[in-house]
Amino acid sequence: MISVIKGDITASRKLLDQEKWLIPLKKLLGSWGKTPEKWELVWGDFFQIEVANPEEALKKALEIKALIKKIQPVQESKKISTLDVRMAIGIGEKTYTGKRVSESNGPAFIHAGEQFDQLKKQGRSIGVKSPWPELDEELNLYLKLADTFMDKWSISSAEIIEIALKNPGFTQTEIGEILGIKQSGVSLRWNRAHTDELLEVEKMFNKKIKSKLK
Numbered sequence: 001m002i003s004v005i006k007g008d009i010t011a012s013r014k015l016l017d018q019e020k021w022l023i024p025l026k027k028l029l030g031s032w033g034k035t036p037e038k039w040e041l042v043w044g045d046f047f048q049i050e051v052a053n054p055e056e057a058l059k060k061a062l063e064i065k066a067l068i069k070k071i072q073p074v075q076e077s078k079k080i081s082t083l084d085v086r087m088a089i090g091i092g093e094k095t096y097t098g099k100r101v102s103e104s105n106g107p108a109f110i111h112a113g114e115q116f117d118q119l120k121k122q123g124r125s126i127g128v129k130s131p132w133p134e135l136d137e138e139l140n141l142y143l144k145l146a147d148t149f150m151d152k153w154s155i156s157s158a159e160i161i162e163i164a165l166k167n168p169g170f171t172q173t174e175i176g177e178i179l180g181i182k183q184s185g186v187s188l189r190w191n192r193a194h195t196d197e198l199l200e201v202e203k204m205f206n207k208k209i210k211s212k213l214k
Helices: 019-030 054-069 107-122 133-150 155-166 172-179 183-192 195-213
Strands: 002-010 039-042 046-051 084-092 126-129
Touching: 002 054, 002 107, 019 039, 019 046, 019 054, 046 054, 054 084, 054 126, 054 155, 054 195, 084 107, 107 126, 126 133, 133 195, 155 172, 155 183, 155 195, 172 183, 183 195
Parallel strands: 084 126
Antiparallel strands: 002 046, 002 084, 039 046
């Protein structure tokens, strides 16, 4: 069983310099696997990623969210990025392996596509669909609540989230050293980004998916 993340960058065409988000996103995806076998960026701002371990899918999706939300906005006076990202996580079997991830198929890919269509209709930015409807209902409630603050992340909040996800053992003092700010400044940003709540959601997602895969 695998996971597939299907997503698109929203409002990307408002940026004249597309490389501002393309280059860092490609670098992040490249650290996870090879393109086009494991991930693809197509049609300018649409992407699809195959994740071998389904329990890791939400963490990877959140890393993408933080990366995109820290891109400087068109109006530099604003604190929130012009860009955002919509992502559907599909979990299930993979029944066909193509030369490109967009050519592969199976329930995981179908679930990602169906959930992506639902997100667009519902105006939400993240959701999951798996073989377990009751679990989907629970996890999507957590993600719906997380949506209420993730979409409002400022650039500084996104930076904190990105570091916290990539370095789970770091103290706020260590994070401050990376950002060049005091621990008290990290604490303010940490709370403003609802970092603890987000990490709890990710931990619960990981735990619930793992229990289903046993």
